[in-house]
Amino acid sequence: MRRHEPGRQRPDAYRYSVRLLPVVVLLVAACSGGHDSDGGGPSGPSPSASPSTAPPLTQQQGSALSTRLASGSEDDLRSAMGIPPGQVLDPAALAGLREAGPVSFDMATFQPLDATHATVVGRFAHPPAGQPAAWTFLLAWSDGSWTIVATEPVR
Amino acid sequence: MTATAGPAGRRGRARCGTAVRLVALGAAVLTVLAVTGAPAAPAQASSSACSSRSTSPSTRPADGTRPVVFVHGWMADGGALKETGKALTARTGNRITPYYFDYGAHRTTWASADAVAGCLAKYLAAVSATYGGDGKVLVVAHSMGGLATLYAARRAGAAELLGGVVTFATPYLGSPFGETWAAGFWQDLHQHGSTEVPPPGSDAQVCLGPHPNGGANMPDACASTLPSYLPASVPLTAIAGSATVRRTLGPFHLYDIPLSSDGIVPVSSAHGYLPMNPREPQPRGVKVSLRTDACTITSDSLLTAAVALGWSKSALAALAAGIGQMAVLDDNTFDGILSGNLTPGLVAYLAAVEAAASCSHGRLYKGDVSLNHATDALISYLDQLGGGAPAPSSGPSTFQATQLGTSRYSDEYRAAIRAVRPDGFLLHVDFDASGRNDLRKPETSCVTVSDGSTSRRLFPVQSTLSTNSPGRYTGTLTFALAAPGSYGFTYSCASDYSTVALGTAAVPSRAVSVYSRDYFANILDVRSVGGQTVIRFAAAGRSDLRDPATSCLRTSGGTVKPTVTLEVSRRSSTGATYAGTMTFNARTPATFVYSCLDDYSSVQF
Numbered sequence: 001m002r003r004h005e006p007g008r009q010r011p012d013a014y015r016y017s018v019r020l021l022p023v024v025v026l027l028v029a030a031c032s033g034g035h036d037s038d039g040g041g042p043s044g045p046s047p048s049a050s051p052s053t054a055p056p057l058t059q060q061q062g063s064a065l066s067t068r069l070a071s072g073s074e075d076d077l078r079s080a081m082g083i084p085p086g087q088v089l090d091p092a093a094l095a096g097l098r099e100a101g102p103v104s105f106d107m108a109t110f111q112p113l114d115a116t117h118a119t120v121v122g123r124f125a126h127p128p129a130g131q132p133a134a135w136t137f138l139l140a141w142s143d144g145s146w147t148i149v150a151t152e153p154v155r
Numbered sequence: 156m157t158a159t160a161g162p163a164g165r166r167g168r169a170r171c172g173t174a175v176r177l178v179a180l181g182a183a184v185l186t187v188l189a190v191t192g193a194p195a196a197p198a199q200a201s202s203s204a205c206s207s208r209s210t211s212p213s214t215r216p217a218d219g220t221r222p223v224v225f226v227h228g229w230m231a232d233g234g235a236l237k238e239t240g241k242a243l244t245a246r247t248g249n250r251i252t253p254y255y256f257d258y259g260a261h262r263t264t265w266a267s268a269d270a271v272a273g274c275l276a277k278y279l280a281a282v283s284a285t286y287g288g289d290g291k292v293l294v295v296a297h298s299m300g301g302l303a304t305l306y307a308a309r310r311a312g313a314a315e316l317l318g319g320v321v322t323f324a325t326p327y328l329g330s331p332f333g334e335t336w337a338a339g340f341w342q343d344l345h346q347h348g349s350t351e352v353p354p355p356g357s358d359a360q361v362c363l364g365p366h367p368n369g370g371a372n373m374p375d376a377c378a379s380t381l382p383s384y385l386p387a388s389v390p391l392t393a394i395a396g397s398a399t400v401r402r403t404l405g406p407f408h409l410y411d412i413p414l415s416s417d418g419i420v421p422v423s424s425a426h427g428y429l430p431m432n433p434r435e436p437q438p439r440g441v442k443v444s445l446r447t448d449a450c451t452i453t454s455d456s457l458l459t460a461a462v463a464l465g466w467s468k469s470a471l472a473a474l475a476a477g478i479g480q481m482a483v484l485d486d487n488t489f490d491g492i493l494s495g496n497l498t499p500g501l502v503a504y505l506a507a508v509e510a511a512a513s514c515s516h517g518r519l520y521k522g523d524v525s526l527n528h529a530t531d532a533l534i535s536y537l538d539q540l541g542g543g544a545p546a547p548s549s550g551p552s553t554f555q556a557t558q559l560g561t562s563r564y565s566d567e568y569r570a571a572i573r574a575v576r577p578d579g580f581l582l583h584v585d586f587d588a589s590g591r592n593d594l595r596k597p598e599t600s601c602v603t604v605s606d607g608s609t610s611r612r613l614f615p616v617q618s619t620l621s622t623n624s625p626g627r628y629t630g631t632l633t634f635a636l637a638a639p640g641s642y643g644f645t646y647s648c649a650s651d652y653s654t655v656a657l658g659t660a661a662v663p664s665r666a667v668s669v670y671s672r673d674y675f676a677n678i679l680d681v682r683s684v685g686g687q688t689v690i691r692f693a694a695a696g697r698s699d700l701r702d703p704a705t706s707c708l709r710t711s712g713g714t715v716k717p718t719v720t721l722e723v724s725r726r727s728s729t730g731a732t733y734a735g736t737m738t739f740n741a742r743t744p745a746t747f748v749y750s751c752l753d754d755y756s757s758v759q760f
Contacts, residue, residue: 069404081404081409081482082479082482083409083410083482084482087410088410089409089410090407090408090409090410092407092408093404093407093408093409096406096407097404097405097407100405100406100407103405111468112468113468113469113471113472113475114468114469114472116472116476117471117472117475117476119471124405124406127405127406128406131405131406132406135405136458138458138471138475138478139475140475140476140479147479148404149475149478149479149482150402150403150454150455150457150458150475150478151403151404151405151454151455151458152455152458152459152462153455
């Protein structure tokens with residue numbers, strides 16, 4: 001909560017600096033520790049630190065995701081997408097995914113967004129009529145594996 | 156927002172990522188704000204003086220109309236509701252004159268302050284004095300503007316001036332977005348360059364924090380009291396946005412996440428007028444109508460909106476985190492997860508909802524459904540007040556022509572508009588088209604009508620040609636005059652011809668049953684007469700427009716077909732229009748569907 005003296009006007013530059021100061025401080029403070037993203041310097045991250053970019057989606061991981069999506073198993077779909085047990089799924093989704101699968105991920109399109117999120121293009125082998133085959137998959141890295149957060153048709 | 160320097164390494168890097176994300180999000184939020192109509196650069200404050208940027212209160216309202224004062228919300232200015240004002244003016248059949256109150260120079264000051272509520276009370280008094288008559292004015296407010304109206308109403312004499320109030324997404328019980336680091340950051344970014352200093356205890360983003368049932372007080376460190384109720388004689392309509400996000404995987408629907416919120420203000424708060432102040436007795440006989448504009452978007456559309464807005468990778472990553480965070484909700488705990496727990500991911504999520512959902516906080520007051528609700532309320536208020544605002548008596552519509560121009564493909568191919576003649580539900584357009592022998596036929600032309608939120612196309616329902624030879628056509632094309640808004644003519648209805656403005660029509664519009672932009676039925680009026688429901692309508696479409704006699708009213712007792720009396724019936728090879736009344740032997744509540752097929756949208760009465 002900020003307090004101001006009533007009626008007192010401050011110069012713009014002062015106000016701008018003060019108001020954005022916490023952001024600047026936060027950036028400087030947070031970013032000043034260790035410039036070597038590979039962790040080689042004395043002030044670099046410990047061996048257990050999170051990497052600065054997401055680990056790539058391997059062919060094996062992509063295949064495992066595809067298998068879980070198209071298996072027809074609700075548990076597999078929940079684990080592939082991080083859906084909690086209590087959430088009721090549209091029953092048509094499982095059958096639809098089984099018919100549309102498998103999904104082949106194009107590893108060359110993998111793009112990390114930050115340390116725990118990335119995008120990759122995947123293609124449904126048998127998409128429903130009138131629907132695109134290629135989709136951008138938004139992924140999240142959690143507990144040592146990738147899960148699917150959302151999708152978007154490839155433009 | 157506070158920060159401390161931490162040790163280098165893992166924590167520091169995590170914080171670095173968060174900080175970078177915040178800055179990226181700030182940019183994203185600003186982008187969204189720009190899309191939703193908030194001003195890009197704040198105005199200079201004039202400490203305690205009321206803004207001169209409002210519509211001059213000494214401007215006389217148009218004859219036969221009643222003033223409606225539009226009050227914007229937090230972080231906006233008087234221009235924010237102009238589109239809404241124009242749409243409501245047209246939809247009410249030109250029965251209102253809009254006045255836009257502007258406190259943009261104090262838009263970070265809480266609604267109860269002199270600079271906001273005090274100025275609004277003075278403004279209402281000045282508009283009322285100019286209006287004369289019974290002195291009653293109506294108010295349409297968005298978000299915090301609704302609270303400003305309540306605070307203004309308790310200033311001496313102001314409540315007596317109000318004839319009715321409509322609020323879009325007003326947080327009567329606060330917003331979980333208020334009093335968070337994100338709201339503060341948002342406000343700070345917008346205040347860059349402003350000289351405004353909110354008085355102590357009057358920081359709007361703090362006072363907008365949640366104060367749900369039983370809380371009885373504004374948030375800590377906010378020096379204001381709760382708003383008071385309006386007098387029972389002042390009816391209030393509260394419109395809420397309720398977005399649902401469908402989680403999808405590729406083309407498959409997985410499940411829905413109902414936000415029960417417009418992304419910023421929960422439905423419970425936007426509808427929270429009656430429980431808003433437990434310390435004050437509610438006025439007896441108060442008339443409060445609660446309306447909801449519900450919309451559904453997909454998780455796909457969140458991503459699409461973010462990409463379209465040019466979000467950085469960091470902002471997209473934050474959105475991914477937000478979608479993931481929302482995906483694990485097993486019930487409707489959106490408010491709870493926001494309250495005191497607003498992560499960068501959720502801010503990104505809200506910003507994407509704001510951009511993608513038609514019923515989001517910043518778009519609610521422009522949406523067709525919300526405008527229908529507001530129109531119903533205003534017409535009801537106007538009818539109840541009587542005297543000061545007679546309904547238009549000269550036919551179903553009025554048409555104000557603009558300066559005539561030419562729809563042209565090139566200097567050689569052109570169609571000059573010679574005259575525009577409104578005729579009840581029809582609009583005659585006299586033209587003179589010339590070109591080479593391959594000049595397209597004039598019957599291929601169309602008129603586009605736009606009311607600021609929707610755009611529809613009208614096709615000639617009649618063509619009378621005095622010259623009809625290849626390369627030269629002159630004569631008259633007749634179109635339906637069935638919807639309110641600005642009319643524009645495009646020769647041959649192709650984008651290679653320019654569109655020329657014809658004028659603006661004020662046609663009543665209580666609701667619209669729509670098939671597509673080329674087929675619609677505008678409901679001008681609905682009345683209950685002796686156990687029957689009488690609907691006045693004007694429908695337009697291409698030549699295969701269905702007969703209005705196929706329409707129906709669905710009630711709890713079944714489906715009822717109308718007896719139709721037509722005032723206008725025109726059909727050509729390119730277009731058709733019907734206008735008149737449908738009389739149903741049934742009472743409301745009911746649902747109306749043009750042609751009784753579900754490919755037209757339904758209208759609730």
